[in-house]
Amino acid sequence: MPELPEVETTRRGIEPGLRGQRIRAVHVHDRRLRWPVTPGLAAALRGQRVRAVQRRAKYLLLRLERGTLILHLGMSGNLRVLPRASPLLKHDHLELQLDSGLVLRLNDPRRFGSCLYTTDDPARHPLLRDLAPEPLEPGFDGAYLQRITRQRRVAIKLLLLNGRLVTGVGNIYASEALFRARIRPRRAARSLTAGECARLTTAIRRVLGAAIRVGGTTLRDYVGADGKAGYFRQRLYVYERAGLPCRRCRTPIRQITQGQRSTYYCPRCQA
DNA sequence: ACGCCCTCCTGTTGGC
């Protein structure tokens, strides 16, 4: 579900309720996430204050006094800050109870999400250590994309989903960025010109930024920390628009499969 | 190293 804009929206939504708060208790209702939640988690977190809520790629980092809680929402996860008395929903797998009387709840039907605790530098954690640069930070530009694509025969759309090369972009924004950059998703990565690399990095930055500004994209079940849907969906040019007229040229949008996942593009706008 | 395929899991949708 959540790509960078949805994770960032979640971060902004939970931060006010978390920062500075002390964790009074941790309740784990179901340990079976992507990696089993360790039995010692509750004891490790109890009593610690939340110093900051950060994001790295699609991971959320709760910086505590003595360590970091690393959260990932997988395909179907969301985090909400609620009054403690709010009824527990199906698939609410864990919650942090705060001194304020509010709780942070993780709901994740598919359980592809994760919740890990480390007392080391989280940037050196095995799951974070090899991630590509942040796409909204200065290092992510045409020169970077050109450098990582030179020897790669993989389709550019699939390369955008490889978190060691590009982070934050998932299945929706990969198609959307390629449309905005006017590049066919099946093009071999190494065939992109310098100009196309520049266009594509710009398109990625713009589409992610625009999505963040409106709270992300809600297709089915994504909600931000306040329970509200994101409304970038109405600004999508191609994703889930197979057969519908291109919003730019009216040519029907095509849907293809790459790496067992759907890709959408306009056969006329994207050369 | 790279590229491809499979997997984890539940819920929804569409065809028959």
Place this chain on the structure above:
DNA sequence: TGCCAACAGGAGGGCG
């Protein structure tokens, strides 16, 4: 209405 297959915002891991 029921049944069943296909598919869904991710990404680690294993294979050749």
